[in-house]
Amino acid sequence: xxxxxxxxxxxxxxxxxxxxxxxxxxxxxxxxxxxxxxxxxxxxxxxxxxxxxxxxxxxxxxxxxxxxxxxxxxxxxxxxxxxxxxxxxxxxxxxxxxxxxxxxxxxxxxxxxxxxxxxxxxxxxxxxxxxxxxxxxxxxxxxxxxxxxxxxxxxxxxxxxxxxxxxxxxxxxxxxxxxxxxxxxxxxxxxxxxxxxxxxxxxxxxxxxxxxxxxxxxxxxxxxxxxxxxxxxxxxxxxxxxxxxxxxxxxx
Numbered sequence: 196x197x198x199x200x201x202x203x204x205x206x207x208x209x210x211x212x213x214x215x216x217x218x219x220x221x222x223x224x225x226x227x228x229x230x231x232x233x234x235x236x237x238x239x240x241x242x243x244x245x246x247x248x249x250x251x252x253x254x255x256x257x258x259x260x261x262x263x264x265x266x267x268x269x270x271x272x273x274x275x276x277x278x279x280x281x282x283x284x285x286x287x288x289x290x291x292x293x294x295x296x297x298x299x300x301x302x303x304x305x306x307x308x309x310x311x312x313x314x315x316x317x318x319x320x321x322x323x324x325x326x327x328x329x330x331x332x333x334x335x336x337x338x339x340x341x342x343x344x345x346x347x348x349x350x351x352x353x354x355x356x357x358x359x360x361x362x363x364x365x366x367x368x369x370x371x372x373x374x375x376x377x378x379x380x381x382x383x384x385x386x387x388x389x390x391x392x393x394x395x396x397x398x399x400x401x402x403x404x405x406x407x408x409x410x411x412x413x414x415x416x417x418x419x420x421x422x423x424x425x426x427x428x429x430x431x432x433x434x435x436x437x438x439x440x441x442x443x444x445x446x447x
Contacts, residue, residue, distance in 0.1 A: 202425025205432025261290030368407030
């Protein structure tokens, strides 16, 4: 564990209502009293229905709000049931999760993800770009090639890469309580950073998060990998206690 800024990003998925704001209140109360305040960045990505309501009630600047996806069309259009990056920005979102495996499994391609990234960056949203391999891809030794392809097919050199955070989420780990072995995970995070720098001809490594069954019990093991810049936390972020315990146990 290092003294670098660490991200703790909650992905609520399809969860929450107006009364769930108490979860954010509890997290905010804890963060405001915690040590090393400047070394933590807390983001909660909630359903679109809650962003504006939470933004108005959240007077603290210690927590940022984000969205979980958007349509690739940037403005308004004839896309029934869809929400654009423009609309999300106006609701008060600062971050957005794109490329999540749950959306990929429903047919979202790298080309569509690229369009979504473009529209989100145009709206000055910070992008949390998810990459990861399935269990079969891992078993067949394709992890590195899958990650390389997802990055190269979805990102462009002209993008403002300071506004893009990568989140490595092995598909086989999400919701299964299984996480990679620490040496494997460390090598994968190092590969992502090195390959990114080589491909985009930059000396600046991207921020890379880990996501997939992150919980209060395994966070201490994950904290041993200094190359990880933070965590994308799913189900555990729906509980203020579990989310706070993850942050607290990371720094123990």
